[in-house]
Amino acid sequence: MASIRSLNIREMRVRRHTPTPARGLNQLTPSDAGAREYRRGSIMNIKFLPPDLGDNVAIATERIVAGEILDIEGTDIEVQTTVPKGHRFAVKHIGVDEAVRSWSYPFGYAVADISVGEYLCNAKMKKVLELRDPDEYQQGLTVNFSDRDTTVEQIVPEPDQYFPQRELLRDSKTFLGFHRSESRGWGTRNYVAVIGVTSLVRNLVLSSSAAIADDVKTGDNFHGIAPVVHTEAGSEGSFNNRNLVLRTLAGFAVNPNIAAAVYVTSEDSPISNEELHSALRELGDRYYSSTVRFFTAGINEAQDVEALKRIVNPLVAKAQRQVAGEAPMSALKLGLQCGGSDAFSGVTANPLLGAAVEKALARGGTANLAETDELIGAEEHVLAKVRDDTVVRSFLDKQNAFKAYARRHGQSAEGNVSGGNIYRGLYNITLKSLGAGRKRAHETVLDYVIGYGEPMDRPGYYFMDSPGNDLESIAGQVASGANVILFTTGNGSITNFPFVPTIKIVTTTERYSLLQSDMDFNAGSLMEGRPFDEAADELFELTLSVASGRLSKGELTGQSQVQVWRDWHVADENIPSTPRAVPQGRPALPLSDREHIEPVLKQDQTTIAILPTSLCSGQVAEQIAGRANERADGRWETIALPHTEGCGVSGGEAEDLFARTMVGYAVHQTLKHTIFLEHGCEKTHNDYFVDQLNKRGIDPSDFDWASIQRAGGIESVTSAVLSKIESHVNEEVSRNSPQSGEDKAPCCLRSIGMGSAAREITPGAARAFASGATAFLDRGIGVVLNEMDPLLQVPEFREPLNLESTDATLQYGQSIDHLGFHIMQTSTGDWSEAATGMGACGVDVFAVLAGLRPLSPHRFLPTVQFSESVDDTGTFDGVLTGNDGEGGDIILHRTIEAFSGTYLQKIGHRPNVGFQLSRGFTGVSL
Structure with missing residues (x-):
């Protein structure tokens, strides 16, 4: 295939051959390895299962204990090492340097002779x-084996023909949907969306959506208000994902599941309305046939x-009048996903999904395969059947660009494989990709990239870079x-949109039984002998x-999250990172x-x-906290700290930063108790x-x-955590009773965080904050700013402090061992990221100079907000209009009052405010 040979694949060894089609579980015969077990009873009794006849390793379908005798190719073999369910072991002798194969493809190379029956183990698995x-x-x-290095090796197929057209079935299959226009198509749901343009308006989007939803009646024809918030574009300056953010925000508004959309922005937004208008106009009639409104936030929330209610309510009334009608199959657009994958993802769920999707494609539907790095190593399968040569070129270009993106930051696709993936049998990215690629059925043609x-403007099967x-x-x-997402999961991922x-x-x-309240379909029935075609038909009908x-299990739980492809720092591979x-x-x-400084004490409060x-357990934590607070009767407060990290992100600096920050909050002095809540399949699980x-x-x-997954799902873990909270509170009450005789250690103010979001800081405001900082230091209270804070750029702030250097003295989230004036490292100017990091350092309260509008608390x-302008709206906690010393006194005393509990700040903490971690300079999404 000459076109492939001309590709410029940097540092790639390209291998080409015509692949032998791998078979699905339904195609196994009694002659396969493990068949002697098969013939003795149902397929449930098979101890191991090779995904393909050409393999030299097999998957343990149940735990095989060390010392157990297995019949392998007619020979009784004693297993020397316990093989966990889903892990692999040799069914043929594998010599040194010989490829270790699944689905006939190599995912590693033996570093020593591997005997028949020997447990397969790479360095990652040993560690886990x-x-x-x-x-x-x-x-x-x-x-006994090393991973295949997909950064330098790429196996490319040479298909013997192309498939430019798909023959369509003509039958009566339809679904009930909401017609938008010829260009937008049909929605499977009917929502009004309130979309935050940047992370700066998160509070307003969530609070306004909740207020509007309280007055809105939902039903079969109207599904409610959908708030959309994300982490991006929260600071001034350039960001490398600007075009992706704009394209995504525009695409949200014209998605056919949206009856109308309202964009919420702010005067200090780094993304202008004109930029967003431009992105929408690029969508042509999709935009012009949509209902879109814009709202710019003021000072008073x-x-x-x-004001937002007045804009949204008429849109809701119009949407409520829409009635679902019969939609053609060509209107079905499926997003294909996998998460929390295990060794059986490529054996049961993904092939089954592929078969159901092919039924939709055969009737004119559309499907979208994504997750670029989770197909690295599976090129040969994904490209085995394509529309034309352009598809091959485009797919490989996307893969190689993704590898370069990771390489620029010192990362590779191997960083995608989570601890949960490895623990449940996915040894490396190649093996994970080989299973993930099974979302393309063997007969399915890849049409577009x-x-x-x-x-997706034409029917067919797409690959989308992500x-x-x-x-x-x-x-x-x-x-x-996409108007429906099909999501396969081995461990039981609970995320929803x-x-x-x-x-x-x-x-x-086994996993379905544990998590039935959160999962929709059991592909594991294939392992128990269910006919493959029967299961595929059922999944297809469930999709329709x-x-x-019909509400999915995820919709019934009411939890969902949005995250746009997060920004990255190194845009040019030719610029070395220092x-x-x-x-x-x-x-x-x-x-x-000074000696004998009077400490500042905090009023006793039980905060859990x-x-x-990880990100996947964030919304569940939020829901549990809400239910706990409903029970609290003022006796305690439960807060959740949802974030975007812990899975689907690179290791190295970003992981170290994340761990440091999480531990910093776990031991924060203002918290009485901390409960770690894992999803169960993330990189950074409880054991981590x-x-x-x-x-x-x-x-x-x-x-x-x-653990959500180990507990048996959202409801089960909710009950367990609520019980833990109640138990701890009761212990605290007993410990603090006069009869206990225990002395309670007071919580003393140790450090404050300072910050500013003002675009222009006047000399007077800068001197007031310098005076305030000096006053805190004089009282033995430390001060922390982040290194990108605008105050540090103003001479009127630095000079009164005699601050000679603005170099960072603390890493992001680093615990403060020596009190004083500290400057914390950060990678962006995003206030939420800075505040999150300073809190992990041990800051107890914030004093901030607001800009055009208040900062997110x-x-x-406590976050005490000061302004230089006369506050007619009653929004700020203090106005710095006097002389510098008087302004410093205002900052000092109001901040101390907020910490001690004698002053309640105008904008207090609450569940819907941001808690956002930095990824440092080398952290990237994987």
């Missing part, structure tokens, strides 16, 4: 198992909420026009039913040396934190944080731990 199951592997594990969020991060990938698919229904397809019956209005100096934790300015170990705490000399038994730490 020895961390999570140390008792099982006390003698340690031996690494309560007034903004009322598009960029992230680009529209990271493997589920939420970010789904956002791109929705922007492309606000206005597009998600159908969860689970790989095993959900498209017609390692940053690591701050040593010594303050830039010392505390006062639920700390999600147990290890992180141990490394820091912190006793993990001081915390509570909960911290999730639970």
Whole structure:
């Protein structure tokens, strides 16, 4: 194939051959390895299953204990090492340097002779198992194969023909949908969306949507208000994902599941309305046939909420009058996803999804395969049947561009594989990709390749460029026009999108039984002998039913999240990144040396934190906190700290920063207790944080731990966590009773965070904050700013402090060991990211100079907001209109009052404010 040979694949070894089609589970015969077990009874008794006859390793379909005898190719073999369910072992002898194969494709190379029956183990698996199951592997594990290096090796097929046209079936299949226009098509849901243009308006979008939803009646023909918030464009300056953000926001508004959209922006938005208008106009009639409104926030949020109600309510009334009608199959646009994958994803759920999707394609439907890095290593399968040579070129270009994007930041696609993936049998990115690629059925033709969020304007099977991060990938698919998401999961991923229904397809019956309340379809029935075609038919009919209005399990739980492909820092591969100096934790300015300083004490309060170990458990943590507070009767407060990290993001600096920040909050002095809540399949699961705490000399038994997947789903884990909260509160009440005889240690103000969002800081305001900083230091209270704060650029702030250097003294989220004036590293000017990092450092309260409008308060730490202008709206906590010393006194006393509890700030902490972590300079979505 000459066109492929001309591709410029940087540092790539390109191998080409015509692949042998791998078979699905339904195509196995009694002659396969493991068939002797098969013949003795039902397929449930098979101990192992090779995905394809050409393989030299097999998948354990149940746990195989060390010492167990297996019949392999007619020979009794004693297993020397316990093989967990879903892990692989050799069914043929594999010599040194020989490829280790699944689905006939190599995913690694033997580093030693591997005997028949020997457990397959690479370096990643050894690390994961020895961390999570140390008792099982006390003698340690031996690494016997290395991963295939997909950064330098790419296997490219040479299809012997192209398939420019698909023959369509003509039958009566339809679904009930909401017709928008010829260009927009049909929606499977009917929502009005309130879309935040940047992360700066998160509070307003969520609070206004909640207020509007309280007065709105939903039903079969109107599904409600869909708030859409994200993490991007929260600071001044350039950002590399600007075009992706604009394209995605525009695509959201014209998605057929949206009856009308209202964009919410602010005067200080880095994205202008004109830029957004331009992105919408590029969509042509999709935009011109849509109902779109714009709203710019003012200073007072309560007034903004009322103004938004006046805009949204007429749109709701119009949407409520729409009635669902019979939609053709050509209107069905499926986004294909997998998350929390396991070894059986490529055996049951993904092939089943592929078969159901082919039924939709055969009737004129559209499907969108995504997650670029989760197809690296599976090129040969994905490109085995394509529309034309352009598809091959475009697909490989997208893959190689993604590899370069990761390489610029010192990363590779291997960083995509989570701890949960590895623990459940996916050894590396190639094996994960080979399974993920099974979402394309063997008969399915890949028709088109598009960029992230680009529209699907013709029927067919698409590949869309995106990271493997589920939420970010789904956002791109929705922007492309997907009106239903089909999502396969091995561990039981619970993520959902606000206005597009998600159908969860689970790989095993065991996991489905555990999580039935959150999962829609059991693909594990194939392992029990269910006919493949029968299961595929049922999944296809379920898809049409959900498209017609049946609520998915995810919709019934009421939790959803949005995340756009997050920004990255290194745009040009030719510009080498310079390692940053690591701050040593010594303050830039010392505390006062005065003796006998009166401490500032905080009024006693029982605040309990639920700390999600990844983005996937964030909204569940929020829901649990809400239910806990309904029970509290003022006795305690439960706060959740949802975020966007912990899975689908690179390791290295970003992971270190994340772990440091999470541990910083777990031990924050203003929290009485912390409960870690894992999803169950993330990189940074509970065991990971147990290890992180141990490394820091912190006793993990001081915390509570909960798992959504291990508990059996959202309702089960909710009950468990609520019980833990109640138990802790009762213990606290008993401990604090006069009869207990225990002395309560007071919470003393140790450090404050300072910040500014003003575009122009007057000399007077700068001197007032310098005076305030000096006053805090004189009282033995530390001060922390982030290194990108505008105050540090103003001479009138630096000079009164005698601040000679503005170099960072703390890493992002680094615990403060030496009080004084500190400057914290950060990678952006986003206030929410800066505040989140400073809170992890140990800051107890914030004093900030607001700009055109108030800043978002911290999730639970008091945020005292000052203004230079006369405050006619009653929005700010103090006005700096006097002399510099008087302004410093105002900052000092009002901030102390807020910490101690004698002053309640005008904009207090609440559930809907942002808690956003930085990724540093090398963290990227994978």
